[in-house]
């Protein structure tokens with residue numbers, strides 16, 4: 001797809017799935033404002049990538065970032081992808097209030113705060129086909145009693161994308177629910193540091209249960225975003241798109 005002249009905002013653009021999505025848009029001609037906190041991995045993206053530091057758990061920083069995006073893009077935005085997140089594992093019988101707040105802020109609240117403040121820019125875009133994509137998770141469709149906050153927030157995110165599709169005629173809205181994608185997310189939990197060998201062993205073990213027999217590369221999620229933002233998907237909105245190698249057939 002040719003995304004020449006597209007103005008794109010990607011939250012969580014500095015790593016994993018969001019980085020692959022930013023790269024895909026840039027390779028197809030778009031200009032991307034990329035949000036994150038650590039820009040080590042974005043150096044290869046060149047001049048079409050505009051880095052913008054933002055902690056998405058901070059509502060004031062979100063408002064300031066939206067202002068920056070509107071000013072930089074002349075109040076026009078073709079695509080917003082929100083891929084910022086982290087695994088927040090929590091069992092059903094142990095829910096400290098700080099973990100609850102972290103989950104809500106990092107896995108749900110920014111999706112809503114950003115999108116609601118970007119509506120006028122999305123409606124003003126030159127492509128006339130604005131698209132919002134929230135990266136959810138296959139965990140939104142399964143019952144994991146040791147992962148309740150993550151699952152709850154991702155399920156709410158799926159519902160929010162449908163509410164958006166219904167409430168914002170003219171803006172197409174999706175969630176993407178990935179299964180296991182090989183990204184740095186598996187090494188982010190400093191309380192459970194895993195070596196690269198341990199992560200590979202975990203992927204090998206998981207692959208045995210996945211019908212496609214492997215974990216996925218983040219570029220495969222970016223390919224799905226490319227499709228959703230293309231005219232080929234122009235009759236799709238309000239949908240949660242599962243990309244899981246078939247793992248959810250077990251549930």
Ligand SMILES: NC(=O)c1ccc[n+]([C@@H]2O[C@H](COP(=O)([O-])OP(=O)(O)OC[C@H]3O[C@@H](n4cnc5c(N)ncnc54)[C@H](OP(=O)(O)O)[C@@H]3O)[C@@H](O)[C@H]2O)c1
Nearest residue numbers: 012014015016017036037038055056084085137181183185
């Ligand atoms: N990988 C998987 O198997 C998988 C499966 C299902 C769903 N997901 C979902 O996919 C999304 C992306 O995950 P990933 O695998 O690409 O993880 P990742 O490689 O760890 O990337 C996470 C991104 O989120 C950003 N981020 C985290 N906390 C932030 C904060 N407080 N403020 C601003 N940015 C923040 C990170 O930015 P900085 O590093 O710059 O802070 C980074 O760009 C997440 O929502 C995750 O739940 C992933």
